[in-house]
Amino acid sequence: MLSLFTFPQGGVHPPEKKELTANLQIETMPVPDELEIILGQHIGAPCTPTVAKRAEVKEGEMIGQVTKGLGVPLHSPVAGKVKDLGMSVHPMRTSAPSITITVDHGAVPLVYEKQDWESQEAKELLARVHDAGIIGIGGAGFPTHVKLSPPTDNPINTLILNGAECEPYITADHRQMVEHVTEVVEGAKIILKILGIQKCIIGIENNKPDAIAAMIKAAKEGSTSRYLVSVNALKVKYPQGSEKQLIQAVTNRKVPAFALPSAVGVVVQNVSTARAVYDAVALGKPLCEKVVTISGKGITRPANLLVKIGTKVSDIVAYLGGTAPGLTKVVMGGPMMGFAISNLDVPVTKTTSAVLFLTEGEIDTRPHSQCIRCGWCLDACPMGLEPKEIGIYVEANRAEDTEPLGVFECFECGSCAYVCPAKRPLVQFIRLAKMKAKRK
Amino acid sequence: MWTVVACLVPPLIMSVFVFGIQTLLITAVSVISCVAVEAASQKMLGRAVTIKDGSAVITGMLLAFVIPPGVSPLLPILAAVMAIYIGKHILGGIGYNFFNPALLGRAFLLATFPVAMTSAWLPPLQDGAILKYLGTSIDAVSTATPLAVMKEHGAAAFTQAFGSGSSLYLNFFLGWRPGCIGETSALLILLGGLFLIYRGYTTWHIPVSVLGTIALLTWVVGGKGYFTGDPLLAVMSGGALLGAFFMANDYVTCPTNKKSQIVYGIGIGALTVLIRLKGGYPEGICYAILLMNPLSPVFDGWFKPKRFAPPLGGDK
Ligand code: SF4
Ligand code: SF4
Numbered sequence: 001m002l003s004l005f006t007f008p009q010g011g012v013h014p015p016e017k018k019e020l021t022a023n024l025q026i027e028t029m030p031v032p033d034e035l036e037i038i039l040g041q042h043i044g045a046p047c048t049p050t051v052a053k054r055a056e057v058k059e060g061e062m063i064g065q066v067t068k069g070l071g072v073p074l075h076s077p078v079a080g081k082v083k084d085l086g087m088s089v090h091p092m093r094t095s096a097p098s099i100t101i102t103v104d105h106g107a108v109p110l111v112y113e114k115q116d117w118e119s120q121e122a123k124e125l126l127a128r129v130h131d132a133g134i135i136g137i138g139g140a141g142f143p144t145h146v147k148l149s150p151p152t153d154n155p156i157n158t159l160i161l162n163g164a165e166c167e168p169y170i171t172a173d174h175r176q177m178v179e180h181v182t183e184v185v186e187g188a189k190i191i192l193k194i195l196g197i198q199k200c201i202i203g204i205e206n207n208k209p210d211a212i213a214a215m216i217k218a219a220k221e222g223s224t225s226r227y228l229v230s231v232n233a234l235k236v237k238y239p240q241g242s243e244k245q246l247i248q249a250v251t252n253r254k255v256p257a258f259a260l261p262s263a264v265g266v267v268v269q270n271v272s273t274a275r276a277v278y279d280a281v282a283l284g285k286p287l288c289e290k291v292v293t294i295s296g297k298g299i300t301r302p303a304n305l306l307v308k309i310g311t312k313v314s315d316i317v318a319y320l321g322g323t324a325p326g327l328t329k330v331v332m333g334g335p336m337m338g339f340a341i342s343n344l345d346v347p348v349t350k351t352t353s354a355v356l357f358l359t360e361g362e363i364d365t366r367p368h369s370q371c372i373r374c375g376w377c378l379d380a381c382p383m384g385l386e387p388k389e390i391g392i393y394v395e396a397n398r399a400e401d402t403e404p405l406g407v408f409e410c411f412e413c414g415s416c417a418y419v420c421p422a423k424r425p426l427v428q429f430i431r432l433a434k435m436k437a438k439r440k
Numbered sequence: 441m442w443t444v445v446a447c448l449v450p451p452l453i454m455s456v457f458v459f460g461i462q463t464l465l466i467t468a469v470s471v472i473s474c475v476a477v478e479a480a481s482q483k484m485l486g487r488a489v490t491i492k493d494g495s496a497v498i499t500g501m502l503l504a505f506v507i508p509p510g511v512s513p514l515l516p517i518l519a520a521v522m523a524i525y526i527g528k529h530i531l532g533g534i535g536y537n538f539f540n541p542a543l544l545g546r547a548f549l550l551a552t553f554p555v556a557m558t559s560a561w562l563p564p565l566q567d568g569a570i571l572k573y574l575g576t577s578i579d580a581v582s583t584a585t586p587l588a589v590m591k592e593h594g595a596a597a598f599t600q601a602f603g604s605g606s607s608l609y610l611n612f613f614l615g616w617r618p619g620c621i622g623e624t625s626a627l628l629i630l631l632g633g634l635f636l637i638y639r640g641y642t643t644w645h646i647p648v649s650v651l652g653t654i655a656l657l658t659w660v661v662g663g664k665g666y667f668t669g670d671p672l673l674a675v676m677s678g679g680a681l682l683g684a685f686f687m688a689n690d691y692v693t694c695p696t697n698k699k700s701q702i703v704y705g706i707g708i709g710a711l712t713v714l715i716r717l718k719g720g721y722p723e724g725i726c727y728a729i730l731l732m733n734p735l736s737p738v739f740d741g742w743f744k745p746k747r748f749a750p751p752l753g754g755d756k
Contacts, residue, residue: 256749257748257750263752370535371535372495372692373694374691374696375697378696379698384746384748386745409747
């Protein structure tokens with residue numbers, strides 16, 4: 001038996017609900033007739049279109065670029081024609097600028113060939129990661145090339161690949177680790193080379209024994225005297241996959257508040273991002289598609305779908321046989337940290353990991369009430385905050401005074417709201433508190 | 441919340457066996473009046489009515505549990521008004537009341553009906569060590585609770601009355617003895633309390649610190665000389681178990697932080713022993729909890745949860 005790694009403080013155990021899709025092979029969805037590619041896919045500045053309306057684009061061609069500030073270029077996932085430079089429905093904001101492409105179904109899909117990368121300079125590899133538009137596709141969407149060039153004042157010695165996938169329902173990373181083991185490990189090696197370090201630890205929650213077994217095997221085969229890749233099995237506990245908690249579980253180091261993982265000599269990447277790095281560097285393929293878990297009792301056929309960036313949720317629903325009766329809520333992302341969407345025309349972005357179709361039995365619709373001071377949220381918070389206090393401040397119209405309570409250390413994992421017996425919308429309170437406290 | 445109610449049902453059934461059907465009547469009156477007063481207060485104050493959450497039912501049950509079985513069923517109605525309207529809705533409102541409503545109700549009754557509240561004990565119905573005692577020194581209806589006998593008549597009378605050694609402990613453990621409605625059977629209350637801990641509704645911190653302190657202090661200073669007190673009896677009598685598992689740890693009125701909970705529990709334990717030994721009132725835990733209730737926020741201010749990691753360069 002492997003000994004399991006975990007973070008000590010707080011955490012919760014929501015029902016995993018992964019059985020709906022855990023054993024379903026990644027399935028490639030046929031490209032729909034139209035894609036809507038949102039220009040702001042990542043944290044940082046949105047892209048400016050580099051193509052004009054009605055222009056012909058080739059598969060993998062750059063269609064947007066960041067002119068100023070932090071960001072990566074955007075590519076066309078298909079050959080086709082730019083139909084419009086307009087607005088799309090956005091999962092969090094109401095709408096966002098996008099490029100609409102009419103897909104040319106007759107075009108021959110590109111075939112990417114494996115290229116040698118080991119003989120190349122780290123700088124060269126890093127540039128390719130940037131050029132391929134790679135961002136952290138596990139969730140936050142931080143440009144990967146920036147994470148891979150950490151400030152030089154703290155020497156980095158460990159790369160952690162995040163395969164925890166601790167959100168209920170989602171199995172996209174799980175399937176990557178079962179079906180694309182060698183790519184993930186080789187992606188890790190590319191990142192190690194870019195960082196100029198030797199050691200990579202892959203953290204996987206223990207509810208994915210097949211992924212752990214496959215990754216251990218591949219890690220052994222892929223390790224050389226130059227690259228040391230290993231696997232740590234993690235205890236199943238939410239939010240095991242949060243960056244700070246994962247680093248603590250695996251290395252026992254604590255990242256200070258407001259600091260980057262590099263402060264403790266660590267860089268964290270998601271396993272699927274490692275796969276994307278492999279595609280970018282070893283195959284020369286830009287990031288234009290994404291494995292998305294479609295699950296919940298409200299969809300006729302749950303699946304792990306490989307879709308083109310820009311595919312609309314409504315197209316996915318049609319492909320999977322429509323929604324099932326009883327559907328009450330559609331969530332983009334996991335049930336803990338995701339956002340409810342009301343319009344199915346939302347397109348998939350680089351950071352979409354799941355779209356959940358939840359029925360009444362799968363969500364809690366009870367109204368919230370007063371805090372009864374049970375203190376459960378204190379015990380659940382992995383950051384050691386007092387969510388109840390923040391909620392009380394917000395309700396007392398003192399949201400702007402919550403900074404001393406540590407609102408900015410909260411990463412909105414939702415553990416507090418999950419355990420709250422009064423069903424208080426603590427994460428919404430905290431988001432509001434952050435907004436007001438920032439303005440102060 | 442309904443789980444807590446379920447945990448209180450076995451002691452209630454037990455009380456029917458021990459004291460007779462009137463305990464059920466008193467409890468029913470108490471629960472119904474608490475729920476009714478809750479609904480009425482919330483209506484009157486223009487707040488949302490929350491009787492479905494079960495908390496008024498719990499208050500009603502606990503209120504009945506801490507009054508003697510022989511009182512008039514009108515008493516709990518008065519206590520319910522005090523507990524729910526004044527204690528819960530006027531002094532704070534849901535989540536903000538700083539006194540445990542059930543105990544406030546009891547304290548109110550004790551102040552207004554001191555005779556009934558300290559003499560309306562009923563003897564256990566069935567034959568046992570206690571029954572023999574009933575015919576002897578004290579009038580049967582005004583049977584006093586064990587701690588009162590101990591205090592007023594001394595250890596000899598006590599032993600004579602309740603037996604000694606293992607039969608004494610057994611009577612207390614099972615509940616064959618006079619006392620308030622719900623506080624008699626140590627076994628059932630303990631089981632209910634442990635179940636709540638097992639299910640995660642409460643944690644061990646408050647019950648253990650309360651009971652541990654009572655046991656320790658009683659052992660040290662509760663006997664004739666030092667270190668001769670009877671910790672086991674101290675824990676099993678005077679409502680200590682009911683208070684520790686179902687009242688001291690009431691979410692709203694206890695501290696939220698584990699460390700503050702332990703300090704709070706020790707405070708309750710110490711005050712209980714102090715009141716039992718020096719005060720005029722043997723069932724001290726009721727006042728001990730009420731006295732510590734308003735200190736909860738103070739303790740929570742002392743101990744904050746440990747933040748994950750401070751920012752580099754310390755706090756601004
Ligand atoms: S959402 Fe924020 S406050 Fe709530 S548990 Fe997570 S980190 Fe703590
Ligand atoms: S879990 Fe909910 S009810 Fe309990 S203290 Fe926290 S906010 Fe209040």
